[in-house]
Amino acid sequence: MAVPQPLKTIAARVTACEKCPRLRDYCHSIAQTKKKAYLHENYWGKPVPGWGAPDATLFVLGLAPGAHGANRTGRMVTGDRSGDWLYRAMFRAGYANQSKSVGPGDGLELIRAYVTCLAKCAPPENLPNKREFELCAPYWHQELEALPQIRVILALGRLAFEAVLKKFGQKKQAFRHGLEVGLPGGLHLIASYHPSQQNTFTGVLTESAFDAVFERAKLLS
Numbered sequence: 001m002a003v004p005q006p007l008k009t010i011a012a013r014v015t016a017c018e019k020c021p022r023l024r025d026y027c028h029s030i031a032q033t034k035k036k037a038y039l040h041e042n043y044w045g046k047p048v049p050g051w052g053a054p055d056a057t058l059f060v061l062g063l064a065p066g067a068h069g070a071n072r073t074g075r076m077v078t079g080d081r082s083g084d085w086l087y088r089a090m091f092r093a094g095y096a097n098q099s100k101s102v103g104p105g106d107g108l109e110l111i112r113a114y115v116t117c118l119a120k121c122a123p124p125e126n127l128p129n130k131r132e133f134e135l136c137a138p139y140w141h142q143e144l145e146a147l148p149q150i151r152v153i154l155a156l157g158r159l160a161f162e163a164v165l166k167k168f169g170q171k172k173q174a175f176r177h178g179l180e181v182g183l184p185g186g187l188h189l190i191a192s193y194h195p196s197q198q199n200t201f202t203g204v205l206t207e208s209a210f211d212a213v214f215e216r217a218k219l220l221s
Helices: 005-016 021-033 081-092 130-145 158-167 207-220
Strands: 058-062 113-117 152-156 180-183 187-192
Touching (some): 005 130, 058 081, 058 130, 081 207, 113 130, 130 158, 152 158, 152 207, 158 187, 187 207
Parallel strands (some): 058 113, 152 187
Antiparallel strands (some): 180 187
C-alpha cells in the first residue's frame, strides 16, 4: 500500500532533524562503534520515523528507538527484543502479516496499524530528557493527525500514556496495564506495559497480557 504524501513529508522531516545535539551525538557515536554482534552492519544512525499502514485504525506509541535496534535498522521498534515481542503480538492479533521482524526488506507489513515513538532518536540510558521530549512531540502528533482512521492509541509504558493524556487535555491518571481512557473525537487510549527486557524478563509483562490489549484494541477499532 502506497504511503500518502503527508506521512512521507513527516518522515523526511524526522530523518533530517537536528534539534537535539545530545541525541544526535549519541546516535552517531553508537553507529560508529556498533555492537560486537553487528560489526558487519551499517547502522542507520539517524532519527527514525514511524511506519505502518496509511489506513491504520491502531496507533502504537512507544518511548524511543533502541540504540542497537531501530537506530541500527532504521525501522521503528525493529531489531531488538522489544520489537520481537511487539510484532509477534501484532501478528497474533492480525495487525501484521508475519511475526518475523529483522529490518526493512524482511517482508513484514503492518495491517491497519502504525508504530511510532515519543522520541525519534535513541537516547543515552534509554531516556530522553524533558526538553528532548518536547522538541520531538510535534512529530508523533503530526503522524497521528495524518492517519484519519485511527480509533485506538496503544501507549507502551507510562511516559507514552501520560504524553497522550497531555496532548488531548485529559487529567493525569495512575498508569496500569490494560487501563482504558476515552479521548475526544471518539478515540480510545489503552495503556500497556512496554515490551522491554526489564518487563518481559521479569514477568511484569507476559505474552498473554500483551495479547489481551491488542485483542481489546481490535474490538474498539
